Amino acid sequence: MGQGKEVKTRADPQVEIQERGEIFFFYRPKVNKEEAHSINDVQKLYIVMRPESGENPIEEKQDPLSGNEESHKDSEASSSSGGHGVEKVNIKEQILLRFIVMGKKSLPDPSKKSQPFWGFVEMVTKNAEHVKTALKGEEYETKTRGHRHKPPARAVGEGIYRILRHKPTPTRKHHTHLVYKLEFPSQTGEHEPQESLNIEPEGSFLIQIRNPEQGAGGGGGRGRGKGSGFGGLKRKRKAQFPAHLQAHLGHTRFGAADPPDFLNYEGCEFLLISASDDIEGELGIELEPDGGSDESTCDLLKIFGDDVEATPLLRGTWD
Template sequence: MGQGKEVKTRPDPQVEIQERGEIFFFYRPKVNKEEAHSVDDVQRLYIVMRPESGENPVEEKQDPLSGKEGSGKDSGDGDEASGSSSGTNNRSEGGHGVEKVNIEKQILLRFIVMGKKTLPDPSKKSQPFWGFVEMVTKNVEDVKNALKGEDYETKTRGHRHKPPARAVGEGIYRILRHKPTPTRKHHTHLVYKLEFPSGEHEPQESLNIEPEGSFLIQIRNPEQGGGGRSGFGGLKRKRKAQFPAHLQAHLGHTRFGAADPPDFLNYEGCEFLLISASDDIEQELGMELEPDSVGECDLLKIFGDDVVATPLLRGTWD
């Protein structure tokens, strides 16, 4: 599939492409459930992004020595899951130091946890959904481990089983800058188009993973407190992103800012809001996304048989 291409459908679509890549969606059934039959059986929704090109082929990410890379422990899967806090697993504060990654030549993966079980409803344009970057890594095995199931013991409930995550969508994405006008402030979009599954199916509809979608994406300023309109208290202080000074300067004293540059998403603990903009990219932005080829599932190429892919390939719950 690759990163696909964008096709302009209006002479001046008023957008600038910041980043191109592949996007994958996963859900994890609730603890002690072997499978999900509806969204009520879902514990967590994940997004994995693989940037492959952009305005700057060399992006910045946190230094691996920050103590965070590859930890891959999503604290939201256990019995105490909450959208307002994410417990720690003895993780170090991250963001110290910078590593350069040529995304055209090296694999880079972002493992993202959404605060709700679904993406935002396209019909509710003003409702923000909170999420955060749990892991940034150049090692595919780190993401495979984050998607695996595990058995563990608790003091109050005894033996617990966390089932493996299921792949439920694969497509291409763009992060783009919507050019400001006298009536429109500087902002950025995350847009995507699915290749798998083709058509509309129940799991994807229930999770609001439309065949294509456009969201405003706003980066939360880790130096500004308060849940504000996001409705979430967010991550605890020691888990918040620590951006280098030149990135932090882009946010200034605002609570939320544009994902410009997309390098913000290369720091674990980066919190953001997704706000539905449209389920018709062409009508909204004057462009269409087209995959490079049809019929090749890159998710299986990247993650192999380690990932349960029935919802992705058949469009049915598993």
């Protein structure tokens, strides 16, 4: 499929493209449920982003010795280096994957534009095997409930995305959008799990990065408490941005995802706020995926293979 392309539908759409790439959606059924038949059976919603080009083809990510990518090799280095180590990645030549956990088990409802949904970056890696491991199931024992089964995640959407800088005006402050358009499941047929999880055929969200040096935990601020899934990470799990990125946030609690490199640091917390399910009408651009609806063009299957159950993605049904 690739990163697709965008077409301007207005002479001056007032947006600047910061990053292009592919986006994948997954859900995990609840513990001890091998299948999900409704959103009530869903435990977690995950997003995987693969940036492929942007304003700068060289992006910064957290140094592997300070994150999950190499932590199994050198845990002592991981704990001592903090989050400030920086690695340069050419996203045109190297695969880079962000594994994101949403606080709610759906995307924000596009009809409700005032309530943010919280999420955080769990992992940033150049190795797809690490994401495959995160999506797998697990058997474990607990003292109170005995043997437990965490089922594997299911793929539920594949498409292209853009992170956009919406140009400021006298009535509009500097902000950024995350917009996407699905290629799988196809436009025809069923879309029951996608509709239940608010994964629309296309969507636009304001994306705001949480300043790890301001405030503590969730709550506080309009729409940022109960109902948003905004629990906040514990201090030791929060992102530690290098000084030049942290400077972009200043003393604000939330700032624009500008540059998108913020999302390349594990523990980066953010808010998604519904803006529209009509990208062209809102922003003056139209996203066009490269491939067709044939399964042979599905990049998710090429990257993750048989390690992920893909019936919801390809058929638009729960299982």
